[in-house]
Amino acid sequence: MNQPNCLPQDAIFRGQNPAREAVAMTDLHQPSRTTAPHSMGLRNALDALATRQITATSLTEQALERAEASKRLLNAFSAIDWDRALKAAAESDRRYGESRQRALEGLPIAVKDLIDTRGMETRYGSAAYLGHQPAADADIVTALVERGAIIIGKTTTHEFAWGVTTASARFGDTLNPLDHARIPGGSSGGAAAAIAHGAIKAGVGTDTGGSVRIPAALCGVVGYKPTLGTLSTRGVFPLAPTCDHIGLLGEQVDDVMLLADAIDIKVPESDAWLSARLGVIRDIAPVPLSPEIAVAFDGATKRLAQVFSCVNVSTSGLFDGVFGAFASIVLIEGGIEHFRRNDWDRISTHYNPETVDRLKRAETMDLRAYAAAQQTRRCFTARLHEVMSTVDYLVLPTCPCTAPHLDAGTVSIGAWTGTVREALMTYTAPFNIAGFPAISIPLATGERSLPAALQIVAKPGDDGALLQIAQQMELMLRTGTAHKH
Numbered sequence: 001m002n003q004p005n006c007l008p009q010d011a012i013f014r015g016q017n018p019a020r021e022a023v024a025m026t027d028l029h030q031p032s033r034t035t036a037p038h039s040m041g042l043r044n045a046l047d048a049l050a051t052r053q054i055t056a057t058s059l060t061e062q063a064l065e066r067a068e069a070s071k072r073l074l075n076a077f078s079a080i081d082w083d084r085a086l087k088a089a090a091e092s093d094r095r096y097g098e099s100r101q102r103a104l105e106g107l108p109i110a111v112k113d114l115i116d117t118r119g120m121e122t123r124y125g126s127a128a129y130l131g132h133q134p135a136a137d138a139d140i141v142t143a144l145v146e147r148g149a150i151i152i153g154k155t156t157t158h159e160f161a162w163g164v165t166t167a168s169a170r171f172g173d174t175l176n177p178l179d180h181a182r183i184p185g186g187s188s189g190g191a192a193a194a195i196a197h198g199a200i201k202a203g204v205g206t207d208t209g210g211s212v213r214i215p216a217a218l219c220g221v222v223g224y225k226p227t228l229g230t231l232s233t234r235g236v237f238p239l240a241p242t243c244d245h246i247g248l249l250g251e252q253v254d255d256v257m258l259l260a261d262a263i264d265i266k267v268p269e270s271d272a273w274l275s276a277r278l279g280v281i282r283d284i285a286p287v288p289l290s291p292e293i294a295v296a297f298d299g300a301t302k303r304l305a306q307v308f309s310c311v312n313v314s315t316s317g318l319f320d321g322v323f324g325a326f327a328s329i330v331l332i333e334g335g336i337e338h339f340r341r342n343d344w345d346r347i348s349t350h351y352n353p354e355t356v357d358r359l360k361r362a363e364t365m366d367l368r369a370y371a372a373a374q375q376t377r378r379c380f381t382a383r384l385h386e387v388m389s390t391v392d393y394l395v396l397p398t399c400p401c402t403a404p405h406l407d408a409g410t411v412s413i414g415a416w417t418g419t420v421r422e423a424l425m426t427y428t429a430p431f432n433i434a435g436f437p438a439i440s441i442p443l444a445t446g447e448r449s450l451p452a453a454l455q456i457v458a459k460p461g462d463d464g465a466l467l468q469i470a471q472q473m474e475l476m477l478r479t480g481t482a483h484k485h
Helices: 018-029 042-050 056-074 082-097 139-146 189-197 213-219 253-262 291-304 322-339 344-350 353-363 367-388 420-425 463-479
Strands: 077-080 108-112 150-155 202-207 222-225 245-250 277-280 309-312 393-397 410-413 416-419 438-443 452-458
Touching: 042 056, 042 082, 042 253, 056 077, 056 082, 056 108, 056 150, 056 189, 077 189, 082 150, 108 139, 108 189, 139 150, 139 202, 139 253, 150 189, 189 202, 189 213, 189 245, 202 222, 202 253, 213 222, 213 245, 213 438, 213 452, 222 253, 222 463, 245 253, 253 438, 253 463, 291 393, 291 438, 291 452, 291 463, 322 353, 322 367, 322 420, 344 353, 410 420, 416 420, 438 463, 452 463
Parallel strands: 108 150, 108 202, 277 309, 277 393
Antiparallel strands: 077 150, 202 245, 222 245, 222 438, 393 452, 410 416, 438 452
């Protein structure tokens, strides 16, 4: 188990490399024209780069130092590549000097360890792939790099993305930056932790049952999964291919929007969001809301009702059997993916015991179980389309509780007790098997409290409109006002 380090404020940015330490000390004690404000979002960073207030090299050096700190303190990174990042930053500076900058030119981001990066260690969270360096970038990495983004490293994941805690018996647990005694969520926990810690403003993850939205919710950042199939998963280690999504995380919705726009998820330029009809789902049986989440969610929906037409959605029968079907689909499809790559000797020797146990269960599944799960999936998707024929968006909690403690096997909410996995995924997984786009935005729960989160779900294909209304809701819930075009 990793224990949180208690270091002096000026120590957390110091690396072992003297050159890196010099950069860190310059940032901390000698602010200059080339030092980016720590709170600057991606869009403001682009403006500062374009006007030469900062350089891509200085921005990247700062991100690398902060990444090193989040790796030491939180175990948020599995790999950090200084050489690759600084070479890319130098190219970005040349492009700015020649006015040839691309849409994301010079912006440092990180990529989940489940996603292939050419020549950079990609171990998929597993000792079985320790030292593995892919021969090619995943499609999503290629798309972002071709638009000028700078990949500074790989953020940690639960082994093969098969879990919601980002814990690892081999590599140590990733810690929640808001409370080191709690999990960050998973499986994209490293990305959410790194963003919440301030190492990066945005990152790329994957979401099969909530793996972007859950850590975003528990760490107080933004997590978005597009409509199923919108972004290519080629070059991503599969968990359950019919549920796998690429996802984006950011400090704010605008950071996610900027990345999404660059990869052709376009936000509409209209005020159509003002007439949106919201369907409110307060809870999904059998998992109730904890008191702090209930207070935060009820307060948020009350404020949204001042602007939008809101109706309560009956969940009677809507989610029946969905979580069980999802679990079966992941177990069977995950088993197929692993058994076709590795034999039992390699699996039992190199995989974490948790994953080995799941694969043993996968061996006992049969075609009838998979067929039944897919039938439940089809029926649920049809019911969800019917519900959304009367509203434009659904709003519901992202998770029913705040971040559980490290090593917690179960969660108790009122009279209900269940696994951490069931608690955290019951509200997110349905929208993976249906393929609907969804985003999680943070909600305040009061001073010194862990964050809650609001999940917004749109109809398939309405990704740009979802991002637009999420940004408006984020502003509304934070300030009480919205922005009109």
